[in-house]
Amino acid sequence: VPLGEIRRMFIGGMNAQIYASPGPEPDLEFQRQLEGGDELIEKLSGRLPEGAEIEHPSGELAGRLGDRA
Structure with missing residues (x-):
């Protein structure tokens, strides 16, 4: 999935x-339990x-996502 096409x-x-x-x-869907999932x-x-x-x-994760979430 190209980043420029992501809507949500x-x-x-x-x-x-x-x-x-x-x-x-x-x-695209991935598990948060993946190693480094929240960092991703x-x-x-x-x-x-x-x-x-x-x-x-x-x-x-609001503090880590800044103003985006």
């Missing part, structure tokens, strides 16, 4: 989902295009 990222308790297309199914989320959120939405209901 959902960060759940167990996984992260990346949406580039408008459909309900994620284009942090780096990815900082490189998303302007206007990309980040949904993070629990807010546990």
Whole structure:
């Protein structure tokens, strides 16, 4: 999934989902328990295009994501 095409990222308790297309199914999904999973989320959120939405209901990574979440 090219970073410039990402429209939305959902960060759940167990996984992260990346949406580039408008459909309900994620284009990419990975488990947060992956080694370095939260660091990957942090780096990815900082490189998303302007206007990309980040949904993070629990807010546990809010401090690491800055103003994006």
